[in-house]
Amino acid sequence: MPINPESGIPIYLQIADWIEDGILTGFFEENEKVYSQYQLAEQYRINPATAAKGLSLLADQGILYKKRGLGMFVSPDARRIIFTRRRNGVLQEKIRDAVTEARLLGLSEVELISMLRDEMGGDK
Amino acid sequence: MEVDFRNVTKKYGRTEALRELTLNLAGDKIIGILGRNGAGKSSALQIAAGHLKPSAGDVSMLGENPFNSLLVSANTILVHEGMAFPPALRLRAILAELERAYPAFDKKLAKSLLDHFGIPDHAFHIQLSKGMKNTFNMVAGIAARTPLTMFDEPLNGMDAGVRSDLLKVLLKEYIAHPRMILLSGHQLEGMEELFEEVVILHHGRLLHHGNADEFKEGFVRISGPESEVRRAASEVQVLELHETLPGMAEAIIMVRPGTTLFMNEGLGLKSTSVSLGDAYVAMTRKKGGIDRVYADATDGR
Numbered sequence: 444m445p446i447n448p449e450s451g452i453p454i455y456l457q458i459a460d461w462i463e464d465g466i467l468t469g470f471f472e473e474n475e476k477v478y479s480q481y482q483l484a485e486q487y488r489i490n491p492a493t494a495a496k497g498l499s500l501l502a503d504q505g506i507l508y509k510k511r512g513l514g515m516f517v518s519p520d521a522r523r524i525i526f527t528r529r530r531n532g533v534l535q536e537k538i539r540d541a542v543t544e545a546r547l548l549g550l551s552e553v554e555l556i557s558m559l560r561d562e563m564g565g566d567k
Numbered sequence: 568m569e570v571d572f573r574n575v576t577k578k579y580g581r582t583e584a585l586r587e588l589t590l591n592l593a594g595d596k597i598i599g600i601l602g603r604n605g606a607g608k609s610s611a612l613q614i615a616a617g618h619l620k621p622s623a624g625d626v627s628m629l630g631e632n633p634f635n636s637l638l639v640s641a642n643t644i645l646v647h648e649g650m651a652f653p654p655a656l657r658l659r660a661i662l663a664e665l666e667r668a669y670p671a672f673d674k675k676l677a678k679s680l681l682d683h684f685g686i687p688d689h690a691f692h693i694q695l696s697k698g699m700k701n702t703f704n705m706v707a708g709i710a711a712r713t714p715l716t717m718f719d720e721p722l723n724g725m726d727a728g729v730r731s732d733l734l735k736v737l738l739k740e741y742i743a744h745p746r747m748i749l750l751s752g753h754q755l756e757g758m759e760e761l762f763e764e765v766v767i768l769h770h771g772r773l774l775h776h777g778n779a780d781e782f783k784e785g786f787v788r789i790s791g792p793e794s795e796v797r798r799a800a801s802e803v804q805v806l807e808l809h810e811t812l813p814g815m816a817e818a819i820i821m822v823r824p825g826t827t828l829f830m831n832e833g834l835g836l837k838s839t840s841v842s843l844g845d846a847y848v849a850m851t852r853k854k855g856g857i858d859r860v861y862a863d864a865t866d867g868r
Contacts, residue, residue: 446760452840453784454760481742488738489760490597493780547834 446487454489458497463506463525466517473519477507504528568628568714568747569593570615575624577610577771584610586771587624595745597761599779601752601847602768608751609647611768612717615749616645628715644669646708647719648701652692658703659688671712671744680706680736684729698724705733709740717749722756730756737761759843769851779843786846790817791836799836806849819849 446457462478465471478486483494498515501507506524507515518524545555570592577585585607592598600608613619614626617633617640626633633639652661658681666672681688684702686695695703705721722730734757741748750758762779775782786806789799793816800808800818808818819841841849 453780455780484742485735485739487760488735488757490763490779491742492596492763493760496780 446489454487455493455496455500458483458487458489458494459500462497462501463529466506466521467525471517473517473521475517476513477515477517479514568595570715570747571625571627572611572614573625573627575611575614575621575626577607577614577619578622583771585614585621588768588771588773590766590773590776592747592749592764592766595747596763597741597748597750599752599755599758599762599765599843600749600768601755601765601843602774603753603848603851605770606753606768606851607771608753608768609719610771612645612647612719612749612751615715616640616643616717618645641669642713643715643717644708644711644713645717645719646704646721648697648704648723650704654691654693657689657691658686661692661707662688665707665711669711669713673710673712676740677706677710680710683732696724698726698729701725702729702733705737709733709737712740712744712746715747715749717751719751720753721750722752722754722758734758734761755842755844762843765843765847767847767850774850783841783843783846785821785823786819786841786849787822787838788817788819788841788845789836789838791815791834795834795836807852819845 446454452460462471465477471477477498480491480495480498483489483497484491487494498507502509502515504524505518506521508518509515541555541559550558570590572588572590575585575588576583584605588607588611590611600611602608610619614621615628615633617636620634628636628639629642631638633643653664656664659678662674662677665677666674678688681703684699684706686699686703692700692703701721701724705718708716708718708721722733725733737748738761750761752758759779764777765775765779765782766773767775789796790811793810793814796808796816796818800820804821806819806821808816811817
């Protein structure tokens with residue numbers, strides 16, 4: 444994955460996303476060591492502090508855990524945490540988009556909900 | 568390593584290059600010293616290296632005033648375009664001298680790098696082209712492994728490939744042998760992702776000093792239909808707003824870190840991040856920018 448400084452996403456989030464992708468695809472398995480801040484820094488030519496920020500973001504969410512002196516490891520819960528958060532995030536965003544669009548078109552709340560209900564019903 | 572400037576002023580005749588600069592740099596970090604031409608970057612670095620004496624104020628490093636300090640000069644290297652090496656010495660003799668001056672100098676590394684960049688070590692420094700001179704100087708600065716290593720506009724005149732290789736080596740060296748590295752520039756040319764902190768100088772004064780990632784996150788570029796951009800921009804601090812196409816505009820705005828900008832994407836507005844270079848340029852731009860100057864000079868036509 445190339446780091447894109449112009450993408451609108453801070454570099455440390457791109458690093459975190461990349462590791463998450465690696466966990467979801469099984470490239471990093473549970474209880475396995477992920478790259479160190481220095482390996483990430485060299486690989487993407489970024490400051491090690493920026494790479495460390497990405498790693499600690501994942502550690503804060505319980506996706507990675509630290510073994511003293513050994514580095515960061517994938518926690519057994521990692522896949523579930525990432526899956527849950529991403530699903531909620533993406534869905535939330537789409538709902539927000541739908542609301543924005545509905546307002547723009549002057550649809551009422553009732554009309555939007557009824558459209559949602561139709562969609563849900565249509566899936567059955 | 569710690570470098571401390573207290574109310575430092577530097578005057579050249581009537582021109583003030585630094586005006587009461589107070590700045591504390593600490594830790595083995597890569598720090599970007601940014602500013603436009605004439606902002607005072609080179610003066611600040613030369614004062615830190617002990618090459619220049621401040622007109623007023625105090626500088627301290629390793630517990631000493633750098634000016635005429637042997638302790639500071641053994642622990643510091645300032646790489647810049649005007650580096651003067653004895654004209655009678657070939658490059659390999661210069662490397663031998665650097666090895667004597669700097670206890671941690673890695674001659675093997677320097678030689679391998681020069682070899683890689685195709686700079687023959689039997690050449691004289693003055694024979695080198697501008698880009699090669701800067702390459703040699705930067706190699707010398709990297710190999711010196713001094714606790715304070717400073718590069719003033721290091722990448723000028725270099726080929727893109729050489730630039731990218733040197734930055735890669737610089738990062739590897741920093742990881743293997745941590746030290747404080749100051750990199751100055753007005754064009755960042757790929758350096759920006761290396762910075763942990765940034766210092767922005769403007770007209771000899773300190774405009775900003777802080778974490779590089781946080782600084783960058785403080786700016787957003789919004790673009791879209793001009794009326795919508797203007798409306799969105801009316802509630803925030805705008806550094807720059809200009810028309811991109813008829814009816815379309817783009818603005819660089821400052822946001823407080825941690826706040827999310829509410830934008831109605833349904834109105835066709837897009838927000839993107841701003842590069843470090845664009846951010847500091849927008850921050851140090853005169854009101855109205857070049858468009859205003861040109862418009863005023865030509866009576867608004």
